[in-house]
Amino acid sequence: MNPFIDNLSSGFTPTTWVEAAVSTCAFASLIGYHVWLVRTYRREPAQTALGIAHAVREKWVRTVMTERRDILAVQTLRNWTMAATFLASTAMLIALGLLNVAMTTPRLAEMSHLLNAVGSRSESLWMVKLTLLTLLCFAIFLNFALAVRYYNHAAFMLTLPDEGNRAIELATSAVHRGAVQYHIGMRGYYVTIPLALWLLGPLWFLGSSIALIFLMRRMDRTF
Template sequence: MFTLYNAAMWWKLKSDPIFTIQGAADLSRRAWVVSVMEEKKDILAVQTLRNSTMAATFLASTAILLSVGVLSLTGQAENVGTTWHSLNIFGSTEQSTLALKLLVLLVNLFIAFFSFSSSIRLYNHVGFMLNVPSIDGNYSSSMTFVAMQLNRAASHFHFGMRAFYFMVPLVFWIFGPLLLLVSTGAMICVVYFLDRTPKMYCDYMTPFSIKSCKLE
């Protein structure tokens, strides 16, 4: 269900680039690269990339720590299995099933870790590329490449966050398949609310005499 939801969002972005906040942010990052490289905003670029790198580093560290925690639970499956299966109405209570659930959860956390790690790597590359001098005053080729790499870094970060979100249904799956279905449906509703680009009102900034209109 969660995979189908993300596939539907990806397909929707093909026809409407600003349907989700990720699509709108993609366009904003392209404009940011142009602004930074043309106006030589080196300090702004360093600070922004540093913040993004710190966030990805924190989440990557969290993912690997959670992975270690899950690994420690695999050795205690027999002791905690009875408690975890107390809410399991019709699902299997075999130890092998519990081990499979923990393995899937572990793989999901490793996916999150590698996604955030790749994001950090790309953010570091972008930090160097932003300050590459132009050739004959022409930034067009380098701007395109930098913007593509920056959005690749953001995509890896986004994928890592998706893995974190998917961790919630996987945790409930340990307690039974019914809770897996319920938590997946609830997570899809929450993620859809977070994904949708907020509607913009042209008079939102009127008290400050700043013109603001809907994104086109």
């Protein structure tokens, strides 16, 4: 048997069950909120900040292409691309830093448990948490890398001669796809906060998840 699996499976103590119950509530809260947000966006997009932003981007693309505001288009896309590139690089640095911590700091898990009041103190479970946080950072990097890709495509489309509604629709689609990837990447950054605090214990995870949901609800309903 794998020693890691043995260590993980043999640690089902009362604190482990508390860890599982509280962590499940935190995950369910985050997932449930985003399911509600997606359903609201599909049914009433005008009631969400994402839906309003999508409508504004569509009007912006049409204005740029019909009035030939090429300089405005290039400058705006340059700013978006620079921001996405910076955030992608940051996510990769964080992910590599977490991997380095996991491999070179064996006593870090022990130190983090000083603030863990009710959760499990299993080092194997702590490594699972750190791995999930690292994978999330890699996913964030991928989102922002895709955003840069779509913005680069949109830069060419927006500066082409006016070829009718079809060209406008294609440019709008490229800008929208880039914005969606950017939005998902930012949402991933938000979720890293409760996942990072999860390393300190499940109560930190649950409390920060609830606080994050209240904050995101305010942002998702209005600008």
